[in-house]
Amino acid sequence: MKAIRTIIVLAILAVAAFVAYKWYTAPEASNVTMHEAKITDVAPMLRLCSVEIYDDVPVKGTIGDRHMFARVALNGSISFDLDSVQMSESADTIAVTLPREIVDVYESTDAGAYQVIDTWFDSFLGSSNFTTAEENSIKSKVRDDYRKDIYKKGYVARARKEAVANLTSLLSGLTGKTVIVNDPTPDGTL
Numbered sequence: 001m002k003a004i005r006t007i008i009v010l011a012i013l014a015v016a017a018f019v020a021y022k023w024y025t026a027p028e029a030s031n032v033t034m035h036e037a038k039i040t041d042v043a044p045m046l047r048l049c050s051v052e053i054y055d056d057v058p059v060k061g062t063i064g065d066r067h068m069f070a071r072v073a074l075n076g077s078i079s080f081d082l083d084s085v086q087m088s089e090s091a092d093t094i095a096v097t098l099p100r101e102i103v104d105v106y107e108s109t110d111a112g113a114y115q116v117i118d119t120w121f122d123s124f125l126g127s128s129n130f131t132t133a134e135e136n137s138i139k140s141k142v143r144d145d146y147r148k149d150i151y152k153k154g155y156v157a158r159a160r161k162e163a164v165a166n167l168t169s170l171l172s173g174l175t176g177k178t179v180i181v182n183d184p185t186p187d188g189t190l
Contacts, residue, residue, distance in 0.1 A: 051158065054075055069117045074106070076104060078103050094171060095182065096182065098164060157188060167179070
């Protein structure tokens with residue numbers, strides 16, 4: 001029993017001595033060699049140039065003599081497909097043309113994101129109930145109208161302005177060159 005303890009203690013001391021030896025004899029970090037950067041792909045930067053939107057929107061819908069009033073929470077995003085970005089390089093300047101924005105609007109999946117407040121029927125007899133397909137067609141129109149409101153409220157113009165600033169600083173930081181980002185449609189294209 002005493003011999004086993006001695007062997008275990010010696011094994012632990014040997015491992016500790018080996019780790020200490022490797023620690024103190026490890027070579028110092030070598031100097032870093034820098035190479036000139038060349039841009040070959042800007043697709044990974046796609047997420048850097050987007051704006052997220054969350055908004056509660058009133059829903060007023062009519063199908064025939066039936067009417068509905070509800071509220072829906074909408075999520076949206078404004079992003080740019082930088083795979084199709086036009087870029088040219090000359091001497092110490094990089095010229096980039098910002099592509100068309102992609103505006104997505106969809107219904108929130110959070111609990112309670114859609115709530116019917118009231119439904120009614122114009123005549124005395126009849127049902128004011130809506131089918132799921134009818135409600136979905138009303139919500140689809142609300143999403144389409146909200147997409148237009150995103151342009152009217154200036155969200156797209158702000159997203160394009162931020163995308164220009166982000167691309168300029170990112171590309172100039174990566175390359176060390178002067179970057180000029182051209183935005184052909186500062187208010188966006190509906």
